[in-house]
Amino acid sequence: MERRKPYWDKLEALVAACARRGVAALDRDELRELALLYRQTAADLSVARESPANAALARYLNALLGRAHNLIYSGHAPRARGILDFYRRVYPAVFRSTLPYTALAFGIFMLGMVAGTLMAWADPGLERLMLGGQMIDTIERGEMWTHSIVGIKPLASSAITTNNLSVTFAAFAGGVLGGIGTAYMMLFNGLLIGVIGSACQRAGMGLQLWSFVAPHGTLELPAIFIAGGAGLVLAQGILFPGPLPRRDSIALAGRTAIRLLLGVLPMLVIAGIIEGFISPTAAPVGLKFVIGAALFTLLLLYLFVPRETPE
Numbered sequence: 001m002e003r004r005k006p007y008w009d010k011l012e013a014l015v016a017a018c019a020r021r022g023v024a025a026l027d028r029d030e031l032r033e034l035a036l037l038y039r040q041t042a043a044d045l046s047v048a049r050e051s052p053a054n055a056a057l058a059r060y061l062n063a064l065l066g067r068a069h070n071l072i073y074s075g076h077a078p079r080a081r082g083i084l085d086f087y088r089r090v091y092p093a094v095f096r097s098t099l100p101y102t103a104l105a106f107g108i109f110m111l112g113m114v115a116g117t118l119m120a121w122a123d124p125g126l127e128r129l130m131l132g133g134q135m136i137d138t139i140e141r142g143e144m145w146t147h148s149i150v151g152i153k154p155l156a157s158s159a160i161t162t163n164n165l166s167v168t169f170a171a172f173a174g175g176v177l178g179g180i181g182t183a184y185m186m187l188f189n190g191l192l193i194g195v196i197g198s199a200c201q202r203a204g205m206g207l208q209l210w211s212f213v214a215p216h217g218t219l220e221l222p223a224i225f226i227a228g229g230a231g232l233v234l235a236q237g238i239l240f241p242g243p244l245p246r247r248d249s250i251a252l253a254g255r256t257a258i259r260l261l262l263g264v265l266p267m268l269v270i271a272g273i274i275e276g277f278i279s280p281t282a283a284p285v286g287l288k289f290v291i292g293a294a295l296f297t298l299l300l301l302y303l304f305v306p307r308e309t310p311e
Contacts, residue, residue: 008044008064011037015067031255035248038068091263092303095226098233098260105171105228108183109190116194127199130192139203144212144280164220164268168227172234172261179235186228211285214292215278220271222299223264230260267299 014034045061048054095102120126128136138144167189174181200209237253244252278291 007037007040008061011041011064011068015064031252032244034068035244035252038065039248041065041068086259087263087266091259093306094256094259095263095303096306098229098256101232101236102226102229104232105182105186106225108186109225109228112187112190112192113194113197114190116191117198118194120195120198121202124202127195127202130195131199136199139199139205142203142205144205144208164223164272165265168224168261168264168268171224171227172231172257175231175234175257176238177235178239179232182228182231182235185231186225189224207285211288212279215288215295216271216275216292218292218296219267219299220275222296223267223271226260226264230257233257233260 010033014030014037041061042065045058045065048058048061120130167185171182171185174183174185197206197209200206234250234253234257237249237251237257238246241249274291274295279288
């Protein structure tokens with residue numbers, strides 16, 4: 001035990017990096033390595049304490065583990081600079097590292113949407129069953145049910161944002177059930193969009209529907225997909241811990257999933273404002289599609305163009 005272990009230096013380096021950049025700057029692999037190094041070093045401390053000759057080593061390891069423990073099991077009060085850095089640099093990197101989970105959530109949603117479209121087109125009675133008689137009657141009269149939003153824009157925007165947040169948190173929380181809840185939310189919402197699209201297309205209102213969805217949907221729908229991806233990340237940590245103890249696996253997956261969830265909150269707020277103030281208005285259809293395309297392009301640039309990592 002007198003000889004210095006190489007992984008102590010690795011743990012020292014990770015602790016120092018966290019002190020400079022904050023633990024939120026660590027990606028999933030670095031967090032996993034930090035947990036592994038912490039446990040290995042803790043085992044060495046237990047051995048060192050058994051011999052009085054290793055008293056100095058025990059003190060060193062105890063101090064190192066104390067610093068690492070504060071990083072793993074406690075948080076730091078968020079500072080304005082740290083919050084800005086999280087959204088500017090950390091969040092896009094977390095999104096890219098977990099992209100397969102978001103892609104899977106998107107795939108489940110699309111499966112539901114295609115199924116809903118085909119089933120509703122084959123059986124129009126499904127539209128009335130799922131959407132309700134009042135909404136179908138409105139569509140059959142050639143009217144958009146969203147017109148009622150226009151007169152109460154501030155209240156509508158608040159209600160829309162609250163609803164979007166509820167769907168997003170439900171998609172995330174469904175990961176606790178091993179991903180079953182998340183998959184259900186993605187599938188059901190896709191099915192619902194498919195049925196609505198079918199009903200509007202049958203009534204000759206397809207363009208009205210998608211011009212309504214376009215301005216806010218280019219932020220709202222990706223936010224829901226990302227939240228679904230966060231739920232699947234959490235499910236993966238629960239079901240497939242790999243070499244880690246399940247507790248550590250859940251802690252690491254939960255940290256990543258929560259960071260993914262935090263990143264979509266501004267997207268949902270912006271989408272709610274647009275859905276309340278722009279989407280249901282009589283603005284030109286072309287303008288609505290341009291707004292949607294512009295927002296989606298900005299979102300892609302934000303998520304996929306890497307930022308420099310400060311030292």
